[in-house]
Amino acid sequence: MALHVAVIGSGPAGIYTAEALVKQSAEPVEVDVIERLPTPYGLVRYGVAPDHTSIKSIANYLRRVLELPQVRFLGGVTLGTDVSVEDLLGAYDAVVYCTGAMVDRRLGIPGEDLPGSVAATDFVNWYCGHPDVDPGRFTLDSPEIAVIGVGNVAVDVVRVLAKTSAELSSTDVPHEVLERLEASQVKAIHMVGRRGPEHAKFTLKELRELGEVANADVCVRPEESVVLGGDFPRQVQGNINILRSWAAREPVGRPRRLDVRFWLRPVEILGTDRVEGLRLERTRLSEKGRVVGTGEFETLPVGMVLRSVGYQSVPLPGVPFSEKTMTVPNEAGRVREREYVAGWLKRGPTGVIGTNKSDAAETVRTLLADLAGTESTRHTDIDALLTSRGLRPVTYEEWQAIEAAEGELAKSLSRGDRVKLVGLAAMLRACRP
Numbered sequence: 464m465a466l467h468v469a470v471i472g473s474g475p476a477g478i479y480t481a482e483a484l485v486k487q488s489a490e491p492v493e494v495d496v497i498e499r500l501p502t503p504y505g506l507v508r509y510g511v512a513p514d515h516t517s518i519k520s521i522a523n524y525l526r527r528v529l530e531l532p533q534v535r536f537l538g539g540v541t542l543g544t545d546v547s548v549e550d551l552l553g554a555y556d557a558v559v560y561c562t563g564a565m566v567d568r569r570l571g572i573p574g575e576d577l578p579g580s581v582a583a584t585d586f587v588n589w590y591c592g593h594p595d596v597d598p599g600r601f602t603l604d605s606p607e608i609a610v611i612g613v614g615n616v617a618v619d620v621v622r623v624l625a626k627t628s629a630e631l632s633s634t635d636v637p638h639e640v641l642e643r644l645e646a647s648q649v650k651a652i653h654m655v656g657r658r659g660p661e662h663a664k665f666t667l668k669e670l671r672e673l674g675e676v677a678n679a680d681v682c683v684r685p686e687e688s689v690v691l692g693g694d695f696p697r698q699v700q701g702n703i704n705i706l707r708s709w710a711a712r713e714p715v716g717r718p719r720r721l722d723v724r725f726w727l728r729p730v731e732i733l734g735t736d737r738v739e740g741l742r743l744e745r746t747r748l749s750e751k752g753r754v755v756g757t758g759e760f761e762t763l764p765v766g767m768v769l770r771s772v773g774y775q776s777v778p779l780p781g782v783p784f785s786e787k788t789m790t791v792p793n794e795a796g797r798v799r800e801r802e803y804v805a806g807w808l809k810r811g812p813t814g815v816i817g818t819n820k821s822d823a824a825e826t827v828r829t830l831l832a833d834l835a836g837t838e839s840t841r842h843t844d845i846d847a848l849l850t851s852r853g854l855r856p857v858t859y860e861e862w863q864a865i866e867a868a869e870g871e872l873a874k875s876l877s878r879g880d881r882v883k884l885v886g887l888a889a890m891l892r893a894c895r896p
Contacts, residue, residue, distance in 0.1 A: 464839060465491035468830070469555040471542055471779075473498035474505020475525065476806025476819040477561035482528045483820075483827035494534045495555070495845065499541040500594065501857040501890045502865060503529060505563060507816065509593045510584075512619040513634035514626070521816055529859055537849075538857030543780030545854055546845075548802070553843040557801045557830050560782060560791060561823075564774035564807040570611065574732030575770075579605075583616055583771035590623055590640050592883035594890065598639035603647035605766025609741045611729055612771030613656035614664035618673055620769055621652050625679035625719050633879035635869070640885075652679070652721045653763055657728040657746055657754050660706045661690045667701040674705065679721045680714035683707075687725040691748065727761075728754065732768055741765050774812040796826025801840075803830050861894035868893035 468484055470477045473496045481494045502508060504522050511518045529536050540546060542562075551558045567582035569575060581601075588596045608624060610617050623631070628645035636644070656663055674681050688710040690703055706723065714720065726746050733740035745759040776791075778784035783799070785792050790811055791804040798804050805826040806819050814822075849856060865884065873882040884890050 465493045466557075466834065467493050467555050467839075467841060468495070469551050469558045469845075470494060470496045470561055471551075471558065472496075472505065472561035472563060472806070472808075473503035473529075473536065473538075474561065474563050474806070475507060475521070475816050476563060476808075476823055477505070477559075478503070478525045478528045479820045479823035480559050480561055480805045480827060481534050482531075483824045484830075485528075485531055485533045487824070487827050487831055492533055496529065496534060496536050497540050497542070497546075497856075498536065498538045501538040501887065501894065502862060503536060503538070509588055509591045511591070512587075512623060513591065513631060513636045514622070515619070516634070518816070536857075536859040536862060537845075538862060540849065540854065540856050545849070545852065548781035550843065550848060551845075552801055552840075554841060554845040554848060556834060556839050556841060557803060559796075559803040559805055559826060559830065560779060560798070560808055561804070561806045562776070562779060562808055564776045564789075564812040566775055566777055567770055568773045568775050570729055570770055570772060572729055572731055574734060574738070577732055577734050577738050578736070579734070579738030579766060580732050580768045581770065583610070583612070583620055583769045584774065586620060586769050587616065590636055590644070592635070592637040592640065592885055594885070594887045598637055598643070598885050601643060603643060603649050603767075605738075606648055607651040607653065607763065607765045608649055608767045608769065609653045609655060609763055609765045610769045610771055611655050612773075613654060613662075613723075613725075614771065614773075615666060615669050617654055617769075617771040618665045618669045620771060621654050621721055622673055622676060624649055624652050625676045625721055627678050630678070635873075635879065635881045635883050637883045637885045638872075638876060638878075650719055652719065653724060653741075653765065654721065655724045655727050655729070655741075655743065657726075658748070659690055659725050660688055660703050661692070661695055661699055663702055663725075665702065667698055667705070670702055670705050673721070674709065676721070678717055679719035680717045681709055681721045681723065682714060683710040683723050685710045728756065729768075730756075730760070733762065738766055738768055739764075741768055774807070776808045776811075795829045797829050797833065801834075857891075857894060864894040865890050 567584045688706050727743040730744045731742040741763045744756040746754045749755045775789040793804050796803045805823045869881045
């Protein structure tokens with residue numbers, strides 16, 4: 464009898480887990496990749512900036528895994544709503560949770576909940592066409608915007624804000640979103656970091672791309688580009704060199720301005736009915752290497768604040784969760800008997816997309832060792848269970864129909880290879896006409 468495993472989540476961690484199960488198992492294996500959306504690929508589809516086509520090409524690799532005969536895609540099925548952990552353990556020999564890290568960490572400052580103060584993940588989901596976010600949610604009517612954070616997500620956000628709609632027209636940005644970007648009133652974008660350039664988390668490639676934006680002057684203040692110490696890894700030294708070169712040049716009068724700021728921490732988001740400003744305090748490092756305030760303040764007259772200070776996972780119904788680490792407690796991927804975890808939900812939001820491959824392999828080694836020589840306890844057929852509840856999962860073939868519809872939409876709009884459909888209803892119309 465084949466080993467039957469459910470993988471919850473179809474992002475890189477989930478699909479790499481499915482691949483590892485097929486490759487590592489000495490016995491026949493069947494893997495159901497269960498996804499709450501009708502579309503696979505998770506962060507690759509809804510978290511990678513639309514102009515990063517080379518990274519998005521990872522979907523081609525993930526696609527080949529979903530097309531393996533031992534792997535099945537079941538879209539539109541939600542853990543906790545449509546099925547429970549108990550349902551899954553009755554229908555499968557093991558379950559692997561791979562739902563990633565879906566929300567932003569909070570700043571914990573006054574005014575954070577004002578309208579106009581937004582988690583960067585929501586903004587990224589918006590321009591990536593995630594069905595959870597209404598395409599009409601954001602109206603870019605403020606002349607100035609602040610992005611808190613100096614990691615790759617923050618760089619993606621400011622780059623999309625700085626570009627013209629014409630520059631993004633050939634990407635898969637939903638057309639409704641592209642129209643909002645075209646109507647943008649943004650003139651100044653402030654990217655703010657609590658520490659210095661040597662502590663920034665963006666990669667050299669991302670930083671270089673930012674400097675190539677044709678529609679914006681990228682500016683760094685000379686006094687904020689000063690670094691502490693002088694012996695840095697190659698990647699960090701490369702970032703420092705680029706930032707210093709930006710600090711040495713004068714703006715040339717492009718339509719938008721991007722200020723990359725360091726040694727400032729948010730202390731309050733100002734406003735009554737909506738965001739009207741961001742109060743910052745100048746910072747320095749203490750003798751213990753901690754960020755401390757200097758008592759010197761400034762206020763940015765921004766009408767929107769995008770918070771990009773890291774991702775965190777959210778609890779799954781019926782699954783253990785640590786509020787301290789914001790992960791599912793595990794030992795080499797093992798959670799409880801026949802329950803496992805992989806990806807960011809297992810280790811936190813660290814590494815790059817490819818890091819999930821070795822992480823998934825470790826979890827699968829644990830799973831296969833645990834189940835070796837054991838008798839199956841399955842007593843439920845998942846297809847019959849879903850049918851009895853009136854649920855019809857989206858198949859891989861139906862997902863391909865959504866892809867085809869997005870290609871046809873791009874043709875009709877004379878826009879690149881694909882334009883994303885907006886909303887679940889549009890996706891379901893495309894795959895179930």
